[in-house]
Amino acid sequence: MLRLPYRAPLCQDGLFGHLAATAVPGVEEWRAGAYRRTLRLPRGHGIVALRPRPEYINCRLTLTDLRDVSTAIARCRWLLDLDADPVAVDDLLHTDSVLAPLVDKVPGRRVPRTVDADEFAVRAVLGQQVPTTAARTRATRLVVAHGHPMSDPAGGLTHVFPDVATLATLDPATLAVPQARRTALFALIDALSRDEIDLSAGSDWRQVRAQLAELPGIGPWTVETIAMRALGDPNAFVSTDLGIRRAARDLGLPGTPSALAERAAAWRPWRAYAAQHLWATNDHAINRLPAGGKDCSCTEGTPP
Template structure:
């Protein structure tokens, strides 16, 4: 209740408040005067509030709040399920497909989601479809029938009923309120990605740009741009840091991929993190406190494709950033799928694991041992024997990676941090971390440093960002 009374935006997405008298649900920071306590109800998800018969507030737009940080901070069944639902698994494979990926029965998944979130996977996916529909209604001039199917609805009637039920407005009324923001003429969808303050974009965008693969990623006119391989086609996204949001421009070959593309971009930029909780814990260490105070809100740069990053991590073993980019660029030219990018210099999608598994090892300009590591990894990923996707079991993936030849602790933890999104991943043997530890008076030996870093749990991946920032490297600077 204190969070609602203080209108604390930090709790947006953590829970939702509903008012019995108006039948409206809001985010905690809604500017409307809070009602009497006895008239309020609290729900752990927007889907639960919708199932209880409440409609979204037109003023605070709770459907557009940042997601709960819990789903990216935890590795249990519910968190993994939420990441997969956001990645569109229920829309593409249904609840049975979701359960299969999680390794549980449909009944177990349903029971645990309802117990914690007050809604099952279908209701949660429906809430996501409603938000996607609203984005398309307000930011494009697409016909409503096209929007219905692009958002994942099976019929125009279901689309109309859901929009009316959730937003208390018809689709045409929602469009009339959007003040002429339509941009479908160019095929570009423009939107704002919210986050919890503070956010320091320097290392986030700096890292993505400095390690970007030519043809797949670029920095152009203040925008980070990259290609996306999506379930129904491909896309190009442009992202730019703004004071209170991330500007996002999406061009998709199939609009049905909108929600998935947004989810992957949010995950790549770590936008659902709770920086206050992270920074408060790290400040407890006197060594880290000045680093956090100097530039709070650092995020962990993740990826849009776990398998892609795993390959890039192997390419980066014991070589410079520039050399790793060169190796990756060659693979993209040889095995990536060409695309057309009228707005810039992007040329390819990153190769699939199946395409890379067909590579002739003799064509790889690596030492023999590295070629063996590379081929074993891509063949294993192509066969689906290791899951590095949104719903992956972090510990199981670590064990499977470590069992492959040539993949040691640095590679495993790099993949855990960037691909799996484990907030506690820690690259104790990284050269940049070793230099930072030396300069800060911390233990340099990986084992001793890991022991000291136990106090930073469960946010050691964020501590890595602050330690890296002590060095003079392009990954720490927002490109000019």
């Protein structure tokens, strides 16, 4: 058991609530007060259980090769955005008269990220223009058919999400999604498998955005979602997201994507954190831990 420290404050409900609410069954789950998921690592595979505590995150790793422990820890810290500076973020957002009450109410919001950027990008495309329940169903089918099987005596995890090299070998016609989505998905998979697009944390964010936007069927929502949660750009902002636009209108902010993006310029370079505050104004499962520590790997539709 490891303890992952972080700089306080940290809003655990919004962070873990989002991960639990968007979990893909078999790959992720919320069980006994912990977010659990499978990992693909350089030398093997693993399972991590992350349990929020008042002053740290409990991290229990089960690895096929112990040489992967440092990589696994780094990915978990990245997933939970534990190296963020919440004081700097909140200080700037608090200067905005609309966001100030939200920051006062819940300081220390983090951006839920991912342990695998390629996996997240594939899931983002699967989630385009459909309810999250439908996107999760598509992702689950992909996992069951093509993921790497895992044994999990402690829970209900069954697979590691398939890597892009595996997905690149599939016949696109076998995927039960609309043709436009299929074209977008396999264009992305092809680019990732050929290393034409680099989604690693050290990549050029502007270049990646441009490369993604050139792919068929990849629009601003997908580009900024990937920038926010896969690339880790703290300034990414999904002005076209319906939940963001609804929250903006309710708060008296502009409701159109272009006007909202212009208004959000005042939140630079922390617009991704402003987005978390906007999403949190909605009464939704992503904003709270599962009630009573209930075990789950699926809930109602949510942002990606």
